[in-house]
Amino acid sequence: MSLWVDKHRPKKLSKMDYHAELSDHLTRLVSSGDFPHLLIHGPSGAGKKTRVMALLRELYGHGVDRLRIEHQGFETPSKKKIEILTIASNYHIEVNASDVGIYDRIVIQELIKTMASSQQLNSEGDPRNHPEKQNNPPMGIALKIGLELPVNASDVGIYDRIVIQELIKTMASSQQLNSEGQRDFKVVVLTEVDRLTKDAQHALRRTMEKYMATCRILLVTNSTSKVIPAIRSRCLNIRIPAPSVNEVMRVLQTVAKKEGCNLPSELAQKISEKSQRNLRRAILLTEACKVQQYPFKNDQDVMDLDWEVFLKDTAQQIVQEQSPKRLQEVRGRLYELLTHCIPPDVIFIGLHKELVKNCDGELRTEVTHLASQYEHRLTQGNKSIYHLEAFVAKFMSIYMKFVEETMGDF
Structure with missing residues (x-):
């Protein structure tokens, strides 16, 4: 049994419930056949990750939903071994490199280099179906396949610089086969970019330029204030504002209707204001209210988080x-x-x-x-x-x- 917030998450840009103009802009960007590096920013719960995944589906189809968790190991110049979790498909990889702290630069460079140099295959040539065609991980990078869960590169604290370098280098050094309906590049999704060290951000700037031909980078952050100007100027900036109270109310009533519930407008407004227009929190609060008391009442209390x-x-x-x-x-x-x-x-x-x-x-x-x-x-x-x-x-x-x-x- 999945949570409502995951169960009713839109899969396509055309199915988004708000910011229709932004969705149309992203759709046109994908249909143009190519796009630059993107810096996607906005408050928590505004729908940044949902739109990133929808964008990837527009690019590569539903193959991006076949995710796997990888434990990737890196070695620092001082011979210190660090490990970070990543989420990856055949077409993209997602990581939060700030988890490794001061080593985020190494992670960024190696990750993008590896990603851009790996060979991308279509479903017919899926290496999982042909073990003899599988690429061995490059020296210095150990992969352990585990559960399919989201990852955050900041899990490795001060070593995030190393993680980012290694992952991007791995992604960017892979050669993607160009067949019908396929793109000529892979995608690296870096989350919480504002938490990266300045050293890692400067390394990311150089890596972005070097592997532009085979790799695109999607940077996701709540605020651009801590992102260096050199990165902001090399990306197409896309701001995703928080939905209005009325838009949150509309989404809540739509979700409740799909679940066979009747959500009063007064309660929907109370939840929307309580969540401070954070749609993810609003949906979670609505589900919590249903568990607490159903049928809903107009004067029902919305619980505070612990x-x-x-x-x-x-x-x-x-x-x-x-x-x-x-x-x-x-x-x-x-x-x-x-x-x-x-x-x-x-x-x-x-x-x-x-x-x-x-x-x-x-x-x-x-x-x-x-x-x-x-x-x-x-x-x-x-x-x-x-x-x-x-x-x-x-x-x-x-x-x-x-x-x-x-x-x-x-």
């Missing part, structure tokens, strides 16, 4: 007491959120949102300015807990002073 409740409680603890002991307790709670894979920027935004509720106009401005400073430092550093804790400590300091001044006026 980590959101935990973050609200953390903010309340910060406001209730400002002391070194409480700061240590809050640090532990922030660590717990990070270990449960809640992104640090999401924690920062949620924490600021809850804290300013307890501030007046002048203090609210000061806290917001303070949050912007520490959030910027967060994006520049590698240890997010340092910046989160520093923000909390500074807030405690100015909030305690604010309370003392307020009490002194009485």
